[in-house]
Amino acid sequence: xxxxxxxxxxxxxxxxxxxxxxxxxxxxxxxxxxxxxxxxxxxxxxxxxxxxxxxxxxxxxxxxxxxxxxxxxxxxxxxxxxxxxxxxxxxxxxxxxxxxxxxxxxxxxxxxxxxxxxxxxxxxxxxxxxxxxxxxxxxxxxxxxxxxxxxxxxxxxxxxxxxxxxxxxxxxxxxxxxxxxxxxxxxxxxxxxxxxxxxxxxxxxxxxxxxxxxxxxxxxxxxxxxxxxxxxxxxxxxxxxxxxxxxxxxxxxxxxxxxxxxxxxxxxxxxxxxxxxxxxxxxxxxxxxxxxxxxxxxxxxxxxxxxxxxxxxxxxxxxxxxxxxxxxxxxxxxxxxxxxxxxxxxxxxxxxxxxxxxxxxxxxxxxxxxxxxxxxxxxxxxxxxxxxxxxxxxxxxxxxxxxxxxxxxxxxxxxxxxxxxxxxxxxxxxxxxxxxxxxxxxxxxxxxxxxxxxxxxxxxxxxxxxxxxxxxxxxxxxxxxxxxxxxxxxxxxxxxxxxxxxxxxxxxxxxxxxxxxxxxxxxxxxxxxxxxxxxxxxxxxxxxxxxxxxxxxxxxxxxxxxxxxxxxxxxxxxxxxxxxxxxxxxxxxxxxxxxx
Amino acid sequence: xxxxxxxxxxxxxxxxxxxxxxxxxxxxxxxxxxxxxxxxxxxxxxxxxxxxxxxxxxxxxxxxxxxxxxxxxxxxxxxxxxxxxxxxxxxxxxxxxxxxxxxxxxxxxxxxxxxxxxxxxxxxxxxxxxxxxxxxxxxxxxxxxxxxxxxxxxxxxxxxxxxxxxxxxxxxxxxxxxxxxxxxxxxxxxxxxxxxxxxxxxxxxxxxxxxxxxxxxxxxxxxxxxxxxxxxxxxxxxxxxxxxxxxxxxxxxxxxxxxxxxxxxxxxxxxxxxxxxxxxxxxxxxxxxxxxxxxxxxxxxxxxxxxxxxxxxxxxxxxxxxxxxxxxxxxxxxxxxxxxxxxxxxxxxxxxxxxxxxxxxxxxxxxx
Numbered sequence: 001x002x003x004x005x006x007x008x009x010x011x012x013x014x015x016x017x018x019x020x021x022x023x024x025x026x027x028x029x030x031x032x033x034x035x036x037x038x039x040x041x042x043x044x045x046x047x048x049x050x051x052x053x054x055x056x057x058x059x060x061x062x063x064x065x066x067x068x069x070x071x072x073x074x075x076x077x078x079x080x081x082x083x084x085x086x087x088x089x090x091x092x093x094x095x096x097x098x099x100x101x102x103x104x105x106x107x108x109x110x111x112x113x114x115x116x117x118x119x120x121x122x123x124x125x126x127x128x129x130x131x132x133x134x135x136x137x138x139x140x141x142x143x144x145x146x147x148x149x150x151x152x153x154x155x156x157x158x159x160x161x162x163x164x165x166x167x168x169x170x171x172x173x174x175x176x177x178x179x180x181x182x183x184x185x186x187x188x189x190x191x192x193x194x195x196x197x198x199x200x201x202x203x204x205x206x207x208x209x210x211x212x213x214x215x216x217x218x219x220x221x222x223x224x225x226x227x228x229x230x231x232x233x234x235x236x237x238x239x240x241x242x243x244x245x246x247x248x249x250x251x252x253x254x255x256x257x258x259x260x261x262x263x264x265x266x267x268x269x270x271x272x273x274x275x276x277x278x279x280x281x282x283x284x285x286x287x288x289x290x291x292x293x294x295x296x297x298x299x300x301x302x303x304x305x306x307x308x309x310x311x312x313x314x315x316x317x318x319x320x321x322x323x324x325x326x327x328x329x330x331x332x333x334x335x336x337x338x339x340x341x342x343x344x345x346x347x348x349x350x351x352x353x354x355x356x357x358x359x360x361x362x363x364x365x366x367x368x369x370x371x372x373x374x375x376x377x378x379x380x381x382x383x384x385x386x387x388x389x390x391x392x393x394x395x396x397x398x399x400x401x402x403x404x405x406x407x408x409x410x411x412x413x414x415x416x417x418x419x420x421x422x423x424x425x426x427x428x429x430x431x432x433x434x435x436x437x438x439x440x441x442x443x444x445x446x447x448x449x450x451x452x453x454x455x456x457x458x459x460x461x462x463x464x465x466x467x468x469x470x471x472x473x474x475x476x477x478x479x480x481x482x483x484x485x486x487x488x489x490x491x492x493x494x495x496x497x498x499x500x501x502x503x504x505x506x507x508x509x510x511x512x513x514x515x516x517x518x519x520x521x522x523x524x525x526x527x528x529x530x531x532x533x534x535x536x537x538x539x540x541x542x543x544x545x546x547x548x549x550x551x552x553x554x555x556x557x558x559x560x561x562x563x564x565x566x567x568x569x570x571x572x573x574x575x576x577x578x579x580x581x582x583x584x585x586x587x588x589x590x591x592x593x594x595x596x
Numbered sequence: 597x598x599x600x601x602x603x604x605x606x607x608x609x610x611x612x613x614x615x616x617x618x619x620x621x622x623x624x625x626x627x628x629x630x631x632x633x634x635x636x637x638x639x640x641x642x643x644x645x646x647x648x649x650x651x652x653x654x655x656x657x658x659x660x661x662x663x664x665x666x667x668x669x670x671x672x673x674x675x676x677x678x679x680x681x682x683x684x685x686x687x688x689x690x691x692x693x694x695x696x697x698x699x700x701x702x703x704x705x706x707x708x709x710x711x712x713x714x715x716x717x718x719x720x721x722x723x724x725x726x727x728x729x730x731x732x733x734x735x736x737x738x739x740x741x742x743x744x745x746x747x748x749x750x751x752x753x754x755x756x757x758x759x760x761x762x763x764x765x766x767x768x769x770x771x772x773x774x775x776x777x778x779x780x781x782x783x784x785x786x787x788x789x790x791x792x793x794x795x796x797x798x799x800x801x802x803x804x805x806x807x808x809x810x811x812x813x814x815x816x817x818x819x820x821x822x823x824x825x826x827x828x829x830x831x832x833x834x835x836x837x838x839x840x841x842x843x844x845x846x847x848x849x850x851x852x853x854x855x856x857x858x859x860x861x862x863x864x865x866x867x868x869x870x871x872x873x874x875x876x877x878x879x880x881x882x883x884x885x886x887x888x889x890x891x892x893x894x895x896x897x898x899x900x901x902x903x904x905x906x907x908x909x910x911x912x913x914x915x916x917x918x919x920x921x922x923x924x925x926x927x928x929x930x931x932x933x934x935x936x937x938x939x940x941x942x943x944x945x946x947x948x949x950x951x952x953x954x955x956x957x958x959x960x961x962x963x964x
């Protein structure tokens with residue numbers, strides 16, 4: 001491996017030279033932009049806003065739970081009848097808060113965070129394309145997202161949304177009359193309904209783009225793994241989201257009209273039917289959350305090991321396998337619902353089968369690290385944290401897939417910890433890996449490596465402290481969605497030591513959540529400083545092999561001057577280090593990579 | 597903090613102390629998965645950290661080497677996890693069916709969840725706010741809800757089942773350890789979800805029966821007139837006899853523990869039947885009740901249009917159906933020689949009360 005001699009290296013262009021950020025100016029040029037990169041950044045800003053909002057709710061919830069029997073939450077006004085204002089109980093405030101925590105983070109952060117924000121930015125560049133197949137549709141998706149988000153936030157203002165993000169009927173659909181009626185559920189459900197369209201349209205757009213706009217030389221099995229992940233995600237978004245939309249529409253109708261019963265048994269409906277419909281979407285949805293994250297991790301690990309990914313085809317196909325089998329496991333959310341024992345058996349079997357492709361990915365990532373040249377930069381650290389956290393999440397999934405142990409653990413903090421390990425670990429940490437990884441590409445500036453690593457370490461400690469304690473409490477029978485774990489538990493026979501364990505678990509979890517919060521704020525500060533003061537980033541600071549590292553940082557308006565041609569997706573031959581700019585460039589004279 | 601506290605209290609870290617027959621196999625599987633998880637987690641993390649140190653980047657010009665694919669490895673880490681998860685799956689299923697299957701000599705208790713309390717219904721329609729169980733006897737809980745979805749969760753038994761309105765769920769288990777355990781609502785149900793708790797008491801041999809008698813005493817003494825009458829309707833005479841034989845200490849309630857026939861007699865005056873129907877055979881505006889049951893089942897009753905009961909009914913329930921109809925809609929079949937003047941009682945006298953009246957009619961056969 002050689003480096004380019006200093007005098008021959010081209011100096012980096014100034015940040016003021018033409019790029020997508022300054023190609024056109026003014027707020028309007030952003031609001032009506034058809035540029036996938038700008039739309040991606042608008043998504044990024046929006047999802048980060050909702051991450052902060054949903055995260056703040058989490059901190060308040062954890063603070064409330066820190067001390068048993070103490071209440072820090074206010075009583076919110078319920079309705080005004082003849083000058084007398086009625087108030088919700090403080091536990092209602094708690095219930096509304098965990099509902100919004102879950103609802104906002106699931107629908108407004110996790111689902112769009114990687115595909116819509118980061119995916120939008122990198123997908124066309126990774127294909128060497130100028131934009132997605134339907135740029136106008138892409139902008140429309142964004143505004144539909146904003147519209148859905150507004151409805152969701154209206155639920156916050158309207159109050160009364162205390163159903164949990166799962167909207168279980170008949171709790172959510174009970175018809176209330178007159179002043180008792182709260183619009184919260186209708187607004188939030190409408191919001192989720194609208195967001196579904198955004199999700200579907202983005203999926204359609206991505207699939208079309210990958211079918212139509214691949215550059216010369218890029219066969220299906222030469223697509224970067226991030227694209228495979230986005231492809232699998234898009235398939236799930238298109239197939240599953242309509243089911244959710246219909247379900248939510250029926251829920252709204254049932255809530256608004258007294259005479260109509262679909263899920264409410266008092267009106268001839270079936271509440272378990274809602275659960276089937278809901279999880280038919282929402283289980284694939286957890287893969288909508290995790291699969292794109294796996295795509296990022298595959299990219300990051302290959303780049304920072306400076307080595308082709310191990311088992312490319314296995315990783316690519318495992319994304320598709322997850323997408324397909326993921327549709328057939330929804331019933332494992334309902335083992336205690338009274339569904340027949342036989343159907344639970346089948347769902348358990350399929351659940352265990354869907355674990356295998358995820359395991360394959362983890363082992364392939366590890367094998368990639370073997371004999372790599374491992375650069376422990378922040379994105380790589382987050383990728384390794386992802387492997388740790390996702391492994392814990394996956395392994396604890398076995399307790400929940402095994403029907404007999406799930407019966408005990410269902411709806412306890414064990415489940416809460418499990419899905420935070422998979423969803424936060426899977427999405428948030430992959431998202432952070434992706435944001436740090438593509439940050440130089442997005443803004444043409446480098447962030448502080450030291451600052452990023454410190455934030456990572458704080459996040460690592462905080463996250464594990466928060467949720468490991470919840471595994472323990474959950475296995476001991478600590479139920480979720482409890483506003484308080486009062487002394488009543490001791491009286492009921494939990495025993496002093498048992499009740500104490502709950503109390504200690506809650507305390508540790510709260511302390512952990514504060515540390516996690518500090519770590520995330522730290523990471524945000526590091527990135528915001530970099531945005532303004534960061535060192536000028538070269539086109540390929542990490543030595544990444546995929547196409548986005550072959551265009552300028554930040555990319556020009558239409559990404560590439562000439563449509564690039566590509567060979568094998570993770571080809572490091574001919575990559576040379578340019579010491580002057582701390583950049584990696586591909587030597588065009590290098591011999592083509594040997595075929596797999 | 598947690599560890600030091602655990603060391604002091606001598607408690608286990610995972611899972612509460614087991615107290616049912618399900619808990620044993622469930623805990624075995626739990627610990628099997630736990631140690632399998634520890635092993636794989638340790639393996640993966642150790643490899644990851646080892647690689648990150650051993651193959652750390654030493655120079656920006658360095659590139660990775662090593663293989664990029666290997667079918668043998670791929671098959672290895674596909675098949676080994678597959679074998680492990682299938683082992684777990686096949687272990688979980690029998691344990692799960694244990695909580696889903698009926699057992700011989702099981703005691704059935706009905707559980708009803710409503711915002712935000714649990715109601716437990718025992719033999720003889722006794723209601724109580726606590727779940728009391730005999731040790732080592734199979735239990736079947738029939739679980740229902742009156743409003744939204746709740747979930748019965750007894751951590752010590754490793755048992756949980758949703759209480760779904762509009763459908764009856766059940767779960768089975770056998771308590772194996774005497775003691776007091778909490779029962780929690782595990783499905784979010786609103787404002788006081790976290791207060792929807794109940795106490796489970798597992799009694800030693802004989803203790804359950806003693807408790808039931810005591811509970812029956814206080815239950816009956818707390819009922820008001822209406823509740824008491826409703827309670828009686830749901831208890832058969834045989835149940836009552838058994839009940840009294842079982843709990844002689846309840847004799848003070850004997851006057852209260854009446855049969856449906858006695859309740860029917862009360863209704864006879866209370867509902868105003870006595871204004872038109874005699875019970876001693878004297879004729880009045882309506883047919884006398886004396887011997888009416890017998891006349892009816894023998895087919896002796898003749899109606900206005902000269903039809904008889906067998907024209908309409910031929911099943912064993914003919915008489916009962918006829919009485920129900922004649923009380924709810926008296927004009928449907930008017931006995932020959934009588935006028936159609938009786939007001940319809942539908943909505944005033946319930947089907948259960950009609951049953952009590954029929955039981956009373958049966959006592960009015962001549963010769964009794």
